[in-house]
Amino acid sequence: MPNKRSIFREFMARNGLKWTKQREAILEEFLDSKEHLSTEALYLAIRSKHPHIGYATVYRTLKLFAESGIAEERDFGGGQVLYELSNRGDHHDHLICNGCGAIIEFEDQSIEKLQENVAREHQFKITSHRLEIFGLCAKCSSPKH
Amino acid sequence: MPNKRSIFREFMARNGLKWTKQREAILEEFLDSKEHLSTEALYLAIRSKHPHIGYATVYRTLKLFAESGIAEERDFGGGQVLYELSNRGDHHDHLICNGCGAIIEFEDQSIEKLQENVAREHQFKITSHRLEIFGLCAKCSSPKH
DNA sequence: CACCTTTTGAAAATCATTTTCATAGGGGGT
DNA sequence: ACCCCCTATGAAAATGATTTTCAAAAGGTG
Known part of the structure; x- marks a missing residue:
């Protein structure tokens, strides 16, 4: 059972994408946080530790998480898209x-x-x-x- | 079985809202069209007959349709909210x-x-x-x- | 270590939707 | 029918989430 970290790194490698410190920081923060969080919430959480990381990078990275399969986008209609860690296989x-x-x-x-x-x-x-x-x-x- | 026209007019009256030609035109166009249409689609349809009616008015009027109960807002995630005529009671x-x-x-x-x-x-x-x-x-x- | 390509951050751009604001128009009361 | 007050309208600006632009700053491969 490959964990999400390695799934994501493999996804990056497979697609010729680079492993940057921003992406790593965002990944760690995302894995640590509870589910269903907005880009804004994640951005704010990261900002405290990494003030240099920009909003656009968080957006872009969350999209990569979704593409790689480690996260899923949810639109509950609150105006913001929420991301949640995907729990392989099982649908809920x-x-x-x-x-x-x-x-x-x-x-x-x-x-x-x-x-x-x-x-x-x-x-x-x-x-x-x-x-x-x-x-x-x-x-x-x-x-x- | 009061039809949608009268339901809407009653809703307007009950709430002290005015019956204007724009609202009437938008209502008629909406009732005539097939279901699940975006504000933009309705606006474009109306524009051909009533070039003077503005985008904002269509938005505002569709919201009134939803409030009055004759229409329902649907967000299928395509970036635009769609409106459909509500078919009394039954959920689908x-x-x-x-x-x-x-x-x-x-x-x-x-x-x-x-x-x-x-x-x-x-x-x-x-x-x-x-x-x-x-x-x-x-x-x-x-x-x- | 070089080089080529991707990434980043800040700011500007988008896109759907909402709000502003001055003007126009319902509609109840007279 | 006329007033008068308040709501409605349209054009344009504002908003808010998300995306794109672009020049500068790294990855990582050879």
Whole structure:
């Protein structure tokens, strides 16, 4: 099980891309952080340690993460694209709290199966899908809040 | 079954908003057009008949359609928000062809049920959800293309 | 170590969408 | 029908996320 660091380095090598200290710093920061973060959030986190790294570089590097497969782009409609570490193979979907912004992941094979049925009925070849459920999480829907 | 025209007019009246010729023209054009269209597409369609109507007015009016309930905003991630006429009550989801851009609607009660189960497990209160399946439609995945 | 190519950072450019602001126009009250 | 007040409109500027430009600064390969 190659880790994300080596997957990314291999991706870079395979595509004749260079290993720079900026990319390394951004990778480390990304791997350390919790999931679902915006380019802006990552940029700000990195800025404290590496004030010289520019916004554009963070954007460009996150795109590379997505291309290499170690990260996935998520557009939950908040105006900003979020990136999350991809957990090889297994697909998951999201519950998104409109109250506190929490993002809860879940996996449901039955739903996946039913989606495949729907696609089959339409002779549609699936390449990807997304299921997002919006609402209020347990905390935000409790009377105390 | 009040039609969309009257629903919208009532919404306007109820909120002290005015009935203008621009809004009427935009409404008519919107009701006439096929579903899932961008503000830009609607603006261009209207421009031929009403060259005086501005881009901003189309944006503002589409937002009103969404607020009034006669239309729904959809963000399929193509950079532009699309609007579709809302078909009373029933929820549907989408198959989106990456080849020709076709958007196929479908409804599946079993999937909805499973979503409710997932939400219940997380004590999550659903307000809305979206399920989008991306891939190739029958036409685009056939060998001839 | 040289050289060629990619990368970087800052600033400018894009693109969809929103806002500003001065003018025009609904529509309720008279 | 006329006023008057407030909303609506259009053109242009503003916004905000993301992308591109471009000259200067490295990778890394031979």
